[in-house]
Amino acid sequence: MNHVSPRQAVGVWLFLVTATLCSGWLAEHHGFAGRWTAVAVMFVAALKGRAVILYFMELKVAPRAWRIAFEVWMWLCAGLIVALWASSSGVA
Amino acid sequence: MTELVLKGAPVAGASGKAGASAPGILTFIIADVAVFGVLFLAFMLERSGQLALFDSSSSALDVQLGLLNTLILMTSGLFVVLAVHAARQGQSVATRRWLLASFVVGAGFGINKAIEYSDKLTHGITMLSNDFFMFYYVLTGVHFVHFVAGMIVLAVLWFRAGREEVNGPLFGWIESGGLYWHMVDLLWIVIFPMLYLLGPR
Amino acid sequence: MNPMMSNARYFQYWRLCAAMGPVFLTAFLLCWGMLGYNIPPIPADHTPDQMAQFFRTHYNEVRAGMAGAMLFGVLYLPWTLSITKVMELINPDHNNIVSTLQMWGGGLTVVPLVTSSVFWLTGAFRPDVLEPVTLQMLYDMGWLLIDMFYAITTIPMVAIGVAGLTDKREKPLFPRWACWYSIWAGLSFLFELLMPFFKTGLFARQGWLNFWVEFLVWFFYILLITYYVFKAIPRLEQERAAKLANA
Numbered sequence: 167m168n169h170v171s172p173r174q175a176v177g178v179w180l181f182l183v184t185a186t187l188c189s190g191w192l193a194e195h196h197g198f199a200g201r202w203t204a205v206a207v208m209f210v211a212a213l214k215g216r217a218v219i220l221y222f223m224e225l226k227v228a229p230r231a232w233r234i235a236f237e238v239w240m241w242l243c244a245g246l247i248v249a250l251w252a253s254s255s256g257v258a
Numbered sequence: 259m260t261e262l263v264l265k266g267a268p269v270a271g272a273s274g275k276a277g278a279s280a281p282g283i284l285t286f287i288i289a290d291v292a293v294f295g296v297l298f299l300a301f302m303l304e305r306s307g308q309l310a311l312f313d314s315s316s317s318a319l320d321v322q323l324g325l326l327n328t329l330i331l332m333t334s335g336l337f338v339v340l341a342v343h344a345a346r347q348g349q350s351v352a353t354r355r356w357l358l359a360s361f362v363v364g365a366g367f368g369i370n371k372a373i374e375y376s377d378k379l380t381h382g383i384t385m386l387s388n389d390f391f392m393f394y395y396v397l398t399g400v401h402f403v404h405f406v407a408g409m410i411v412l413a414v415l416w417f418r419a420g421r422e423e424v425n426g427p428l429f430g431w432i433e434s435g436g437l438y439w440h441m442v443d444l445l446w447i448v449i450f451p452m453l454y455l456l457g458p459r
Numbered sequence: 460m461n462p463m464m465s466n467a468r469y470f471q472y473w474r475l476c477a478a479m480g481p482v483f484l485t486a487f488l489l490c491w492g493m494l495g496y497n498i499p500p501i502p503a504d505h506t507p508d509q510m511a512q513f514f515r516t517h518y519n520e521v522r523a524g525m526a527g528a529m530l531f532g533v534l535y536l537p538w539t540l541s542i543t544k545v546m547e548l549i550n551p552d553h554n555n556i557v558s559t560l561q562m563w564g565g566g567l568t569v570v571p572l573v574t575s576s577v578f579w580l581t582g583a584f585r586p587d588v589l590e591p592v593t594l595q596m597l598y599d600m601g602w603l604l605i606d607m608f609y610a611i612t613t614i615p616m617v618a619i620g621v622a623g624l625t626d627k628r629e630k631p632l633f634p635r636w637a638c639w640y641s642i643w644a645g646l647s648f649l650f651e652l653l654m655p656f657f658k659t660g661l662f663a664r665q666g667w668l669n670f671w672v673e674f675l676v677w678f679f680y681i682l683l684i685t686y687y688v689f690k691a692i693p694r695l696e697q698e699r700a701a702k703l704a705n706a
Contacts, residue, residue, distance in 0.1 A: 172343055179336040183329060190325040193455040203458075207451045215447045222335050223440045232284050239288070243295050243448050250302035251456055254309050282624070282635025286643040293647060293672065300661050300668075385656070396653065396662070403649070 170221050178221040185210050204251050212244035283434040287441045290404075294445055297400075298452060301393045305456075308389060313457030315390035318383070323374050324454045327367050331443040334364040338412075338436045345424040345432045353424045353432070357416040360439070364409055371402055397449055401442070408442045411435040462706050466696055473692050476541035479534040480685040484678060486531035487572070494524025495579055500602055502665045503658040507591035514586035514594050521583035525576040532572035539565025539615065542684060545691045546622045548698075549632055557622045564614030571608035575601045602664045603655065609648035609673075616645025616680060632691040637683055644676045 170178075189210040196203050219240060220226040225233040305312040341356035378384075378391075385395040415428075415435050422428045492498040501513055514521065539562060546558035578601035582594050589597075620642035623633030633641075653662040654669050661668040 169343070169346065170339065172340055175336055175339040175343070179332060182332045186325065186328045186332065189451065189455070190321065193451075194321060196458050204456045207455045211447050211451045215444055218332075218335065218440055218444050218447065222339050222443070223437055228281065228284075232281065232288075235288055236291075239291055239295060240444075243298055246299055247302055247448075247452055247456075250299075250306055254306035282639045284639075285636035286639035289640060289643045289647075293668075296668070296672070297661075392660075400650075 169227060170224055174221065178217050181217060182214050185214050201255070204255075205248055208244045208248050208251075212240055215240045215244075283437050287437060291441065291445065294397075294400075294448075297393075297397060298448060301397065301452065304389055304393065311388055312390045315388060315394075316454065316457045319394070319454050320374060320377070321454050323370055324450045327370050328446060328450050330363055330366045330370070331446050334360045334367070335440055335443040337363060338439045342433055342436045345419070345429055348423070348425040350419060350424050354416055354419045357412055357419060361409060361412045361416065364405075364412065364439075367405060368402075368409070371398070371405075394453055397453065401445055401449055404442050404445070408435075408439045411438060462703060466700055466703070469699065470692060470696055473541055473544055474689065476537040476544075477685055477688045477692070479541075480538035480681050480688075483531055483534035483538060484681050486534070487528060488678075490524045490527030490531060491572075491576065494520045495528060495576075496521065496524075497579075499670055500665045501598060503599070503602075503663050505595075507595040510595040510598055511586065511589075511591035514582050514589075514598075518583040518586050521579055525580035525583065528576040529573050529580075532576065533569055535569050535572060536566050538681075538685070539568070541688055542615075542619060545632060545688050545695065546619065548695050549622050549626050553625070557618045561615040561618035561622070564611055564618065568612045568615070571605050571611065575605035577601075578604070606651045606654050606664060606669065609651045612677070613645035613648050616641045619684060620645070632694065633684075633687050637687055640683065641680060644680045647676055648673060 189207045192198060192203055193207055216237060219236045220233070223236070225236055337356045337360035341353050341360060344352035344356060383391055385392050412435065415432055418428055419432070424432065488498070496513070496517060501510065542565065543558050543562040546561055547555055578597045582589070582597040582601075586594060619633065620638040620640075623631060623638035623641070624635065626632055631638075650662065650669055650673060654664055657663040657666065660666055664670060
């Protein structure tokens with residue numbers, strides 16, 4: 167239950183940058199994932215947000231209730247966005 | 259914090275008392291992101307009713323600028339993590355260096371946003387153009403106000419770290435300021451794809 | 460500290476003033492809210508004729524409601540003072556800028572509460588002869604004043620949070636989370652800045668953000684701070700008694 171080390175933080179940052187560039191590329195090349203692009207992009211966003219919450223905000227070592235609250239917020243946001251996106255544009 | 263001490267975290271003793279204000283700001287942050295959450299919901303509900311308009315308006319946004327802003331905030335966030343780490347060790351010089359780095363990189367977000375806003379405004383796109391741009395200006399505008407407040411916090415912390423012990427009572431404020439700055443990052447992680455990337459381009 | 464003053468004398472009326480917070484809230488909700496038909500507000504996109512219809516039907520309730528709102532709205536003042544008193548003892552040896560700001564800001568909050576009620580009251584006074592657009596204007600003015608003067612309430616809310624966070628006690632009088640909530644709630648009123656630009660949607664006066672969220676945030680703040688003022692007073696009594704015994 168130690169604090170995040172600089173080494174870990176840089177690792178998380180590398181993940182964030184890679185994920186951002188990948189989802190940016192995906193969004194600009196819609197043909198690749200087709201209509202599932204939005205789902206993929208939001209899923210990657212939620213993973214990035216989770217990384218920020220757990221490692222940058224260090225909620226990994228905070229009282230569990232705080233970690234749960236923020237993770238629930240993250241997945242709820244991503245989930246609602248994807249659900250409303252799907253129900254309006256029609257995945258099928 | 260008592261929990262940390264019980265689990266025997268080695269550094270909790272040094273930062274334990276000073277860091278006690280950090281969980282406090284989490285109340286501010288969770289309330290704030292919750293309001294953003296309902297704004298996201300409102301945006302998505304409105305989008306469902308005006309899909310064609312929202313998608314065509316969204317495609318007018320510059321993805322490259324938005325992407326660059328994401329990278330800027332993440333990098334600035336990393337520097338804040340390093341600043342908090344240095345402060346926890348009591349390294350004043352390193353703390354200030356990382357805070358300054360975070361501020362300088364963060365300033366890029368402001369410049370970028372200024373370019374983006376002025377480009378939209380010169381093309382006659384305002385908050386009242388349509389419902390998409392109403393949300394665009396409100397969401398990015400409220401986020402921008404948070405960003406400006408965060409920049410001020412970073413500057414104040416940099417200044418105070420030059421005159422006070424960074425692992426004394428100031429540490430709680432450095433930790434809280436860092437958490438706030440990560441919130442600005444976290445919100446942009448959702449705002450960017452939702453506004454810029456949902457529709458076909 | 461005046462050692463001549465007994466604890467009973469020193470803390471006299473503190474609890475009475477603090478109790479005015481919930482009394483204000485209950486009475487204001489009943490008078491301004493229920494009788495005055497302000498929960499929720501009549502939507503900003505209603506026509507003048509709809510507004511005239513409202514005043515010409517409900518003028519008696521609105522008169523009674525606004526008279527009550529102007530009476531009970533004033534109770535925000537003693538409630539504010541009870542918080543000021545506690546804040547002054549958070550750091551008794553610091554200057555009193557923050558607690559004074561809180562007192563002025565909280566006291567002046569009475570102004571928008573009471574004066575906005577006058578506009579609704581005027582509309583209900585002779586709705587039979589006033590033009591529909593005039594009635595609409597009065598109703599709009601009431602809402603624009605009570606919503607757009609939020610900043611005077613932001614000052615005490617931020618001040619309480621700032622003072623509470625400087626508390627050096629092992630267990631602070633106002634818990635850290637409550638301080639941050641107070642600061643956040645005060646700043647969240649900035650959303651009202653958007654209110655004049657919208658007649659529909661979430662930012663309009665009847666919108667879920669600028670009405671439901673912001674007013675509930677404010678009401679909860681009143682209850683939260685009242686609770687911690689009542690928790691703080693006995694602790695301050697003990698602290699002062701201990702000091703008197705040592706002196």
